[in-house]
Amino acid sequence: MASRPSYYLTTAITYPNGEPHIGHAYEYISADVMARFKRLDGFDVRFLTGTDEHGQKVQQTAEREGLTPYELATRNAQAIKRVDDEVLGISYDRFIRTTDKDHYRASQSIWQRMLDAGDIYLDKYSGWYSVRDERFFADDETEVREDGARYAVETGTPVTWTEEESYFFRLSAYQEKLLELYRTQPEFAAPASRFNEVIRFVEGGLEDLSISRTTFDWGVPVPKELTAGDTDLNHVMYVWVDALTNYLTGAGFPETDSEEFTKRWPADLHIIGKDISRFHCIFWPAFLMSAGLELPKRVMIHGFLHNAGEKMSKSVGNVVAPAAWTETYGLDTVRFFLLREFPYGQDGSYTHEAVVGRKNSDLANNLGNLAQRSLSMIVKNCEGAIPEPGELHPEDNKILEQAESLLSISRDAYQGQQFHRALERTWYVLGEANAYFADQAPWKLKKTDETRMRTVLYVTAEVLRKVSLLIQAVMPTSATKLLDALGVEAGGDAGATNASNTGPRSLAAFGDSLTPGSPISKPEPIFPRHEEPQDAS
RNA sequence: GGGGGGUUAGCUCAGUUGGUUAGAGCAGAGGACUCAUAAUCCUUUUGUCGCGGGUUCAAGUCCCGCACCCCCUACCA
Numbered sequence: 001m002a003s004r005p006s007y008y009l010t011t012a013i014t015y016p017n018g019e020p021h022i023g024h025a026y027e028y029i030s031a032d033v034m035a036r037f038k039r040l041d042g043f044d045v046r047f048l049t050g051t052d053e054h055g056q057k058v059q060q061t062a063e064r065e066g067l068t069p070y071e072l073a074t075r076n077a078q079a080i081k082r083v084d085d086e087v088l089g090i091s092y093d094r095f096i097r098t099t100d101k102d103h104y105r106a107s108q109s110i111w112q113r114m115l116d117a118g119d120i121y122l123d124k125y126s127g128w129y130s131v132r133d134e135r136f137f138a139d140d141e142t143e144v145r146e147d148g149a150r151y152a153v154e155t156g157t158p159v160t161w162t163e164e165e166s167y168f169f170r171l172s173a174y175q176e177k178l179l180e181l182y183r184t185q186p187e188f189a190a191p192a193s194r195f196n197e198v199i200r201f202v203e204g205g206l207e208d209l210s211i212s213r214t215t216f217d218w219g220v221p222v223p224k225e226l227t228a229g230d231t232d233l234n235h236v237m238y239v240w241v242d243a244l245t246n247y248l249t250g251a252g253f254p255e256t257d258s259e260e261f262t263k264r265w266p267a268d269l270h271i272i273g274k275d276i277s278r279f280h281c282i283f284w285p286a287f288l289m290s291a292g293l294e295l296p297k298r299v300m301i302h303g304f305l306h307n308a309g310e311k312m313s314k315s316v317g318n319v320v321a322p323a324a325w326t327e328t329y330g331l332d333t334v335r336f337f338l339l340r341e342f343p344y345g346q347d348g349s350y351t352h353e354a355v356v357g358r359k360n361s362d363l364a365n366n367l368g369n370l371a372q373r374s375l376s377m378i379v380k381n382c383e384g385a386i387p388e389p390g391e392l393h394p395e396d397n398k399i400l401e402q403a404e405s406l407l408s409i410s411r412d413a414y415q416g417q418q419f420h421r422a423l424e425r426t427w428y429v430l431g432e433a434n435a436y437f438a439d440q441a442p443w444k445l446k447k448t449d450e451t452r453m454r455t456v457l458y459v460t461a462e463v464l465r466k467v468s469l470l471i472q473a474v475m476p477t478s479a480t481k482l483l484d485a486l487g488v489e490a491g492g493d494a495g496a497t498n499a500s501n502t503g504p505r506s507l508a509a510f511g512d513s514l515t516p517g518s519p520i521s522k523p524e525p526i527f528p529r530h531e532e533p534q535d536a537s
Numbered sequence: 538g539g540g541g542g543g544u545u546a547g548c549u550c551a552g553u554u555g556g557u558u559a560g561a562g563c564a565g566a567g568g569a570c571u572c573a574u575a576a577u578c579c580u581u582u583u584g585u586c587g588c589g590g591g592u593u594c595a596a597g598u599c600c601c602g603c604a605c606c607c608c609c610u611a612c613c614a
Binding site (some may be wrong): 381 | 541
């Protein structure tokens with residue numbers, strides 16, 4: 001049996017310092033949809049997500065709460081994993097934690113490789129440090145006030161000149177190589193506007209990067225045998241070295257000769273938020289070049305969600321928990337809304353009215369009602385089974401061809417993570433199908449031409465089958481119900497695992513057709529209209 | 538300060554290398570139909586294309602200026 005092509009994708013790993021909100025859910029859901037689509041399309045998918053658990057903040061928070069850093073990280077990682085599992089239906093293959101044993105090995109291995117390449121050296125990191133902000137400021141970010149003391153302009157906190165021993169990565173040596181990468185692989189990062197920001201940044205020159213810390217110890221230790229002779233201090237890796245390396249760990253690194261690593265690396269897709277584009281588009285490829293490893297094929301940078309145009313923030317009190325949304329609208333509606341409403345890569349603004357609009361208009365009316373009316377007629381007028389179609393008329397072929405075209409349109413759109421485009425085109429065809437149904441008026445044909453009625457009902461159901469196959473990735477539960485209602489033989493798991501690679505519900509079956517005679521039950525509405533909760537009084 | 542992007546119907550946005558009457562979805566209005574989840578179909582109103590100049594036979598689409606908005610300008614993640 002021929003092996004199926006690999007598709008390895010990742011989300012960013014989450015810093016577990018709070019409850020995940022709808023913005024996190026946006027990233028997980030979009031990656032999940034991508035993973036499911038690829039599985040349904042026959043790829044041997046590996047989908048990695050997880051938590052980034054090291055760093056000073058976790059250590060300090062743990063101390064405040066009287067826990068060890070690992071205990072705190074475990075508690076918060078479990079909370080995030082629970083949202084993935086129980087709220088969002090995320091089909092990851094591994095939930096990686098940067099505290100996992102194999103990840104320590106991977107991080108120390110990439111460090112060794114960068115060291116061997118001559119790109120790591122010991123020096124002093126110095127700058128204006130604000131204790132209150134826990135961060136350094138550049139010279140021009142500080143000002144000397146009338147009292148003679150120096151303050152950070154941005155935050156107004158006092159800063160002191162601080163020097164700290166640190167290992168550095170020779171990032172400056174990679175400016176040209178990175179620009180060459182950007183020139184030769186214009187699809188390396190998207191959307192173009194974000195990618196251009198990265199390119200301009202690199203063109204402006206790169207400084208070497210401090211990649212270790214000695215002021216706290218909650219991190220992957222730089223192996224003592226690698227620091228012997230340099231220093232007596234204990235160095236832990238700067239969190240980004242460790243965090244980015246999770247993508248390698250998830251592929252089996254450092255076992256570079258293993259079957260797993262050979263198959264999975266380089267990654268096909270990193271999905272990230274716009275706040276960390278620099279780390280993924282500049283530092284990460286530079287680290288990999290230094291370590292002599294292949295570069296990921298694509299970094300897709302998604303935008304942020306805003307609540308009615310307002311940035312979500314705790315102080316404003318407009319942060320939405322994923323569970324609050326899925327309880328109010330239903331998981332599949334939330335998944336559909338997030339991918340249909342906003343061009344992926346741009347920021348998006350949501351309102352209750354917008355979600356309800358999509359739910360009612362696109363799901364309940366255009367899709368749900370079309371299924372309900374056509375399946376109802378089949379049950380009542382075709383002996384409860386998919387009818388045998390008669391000769392196809394030009395109108396039948398036209399709508400069938402439009403549905404047929406959705407596979408290549410969707411594949412192209414997904415290839416560039418243009419989820420909204422795939423859905424937009426799919427709903428355009430559903431609009432055409434509704435027009436076709438009204439135009440053919442099978443309820444009239446029932447009295448005049450039963451063969452023709454059966455043909456129209458068959459064609460409509462077949463369009464629905466094709467659409468259902470494609471939207472399994474976005475709305476796995478609802479699409480499964482719809483395929484059940486259409487009498488499509490069970491198979492796969494709506495893209496949740498590689499069991500969906502083949503079978504009557506995989507995209508390999510897209511070009512097939514409904515089997516006349518398949519029994520159909522009296523349909524139940526699959527996409528109900530939104531009901532506002534009644535005031536309990 | 539420097540760099541980049543935006544400003545098109547009530548709302549959200551499309552508008553290729555400048556070329557006949559500027560488009561879509563939603564919302565609004567009218568009509569049709571009754572298979573269906575008060576769903577669906579058809580028809581339809583509104584636009585100084587931010588403002589002011591310029592180039593051109595011809596500009597939303599190029600050039601200059603102005604106004605407003607947004608993003609980026611490295612080591613908390």
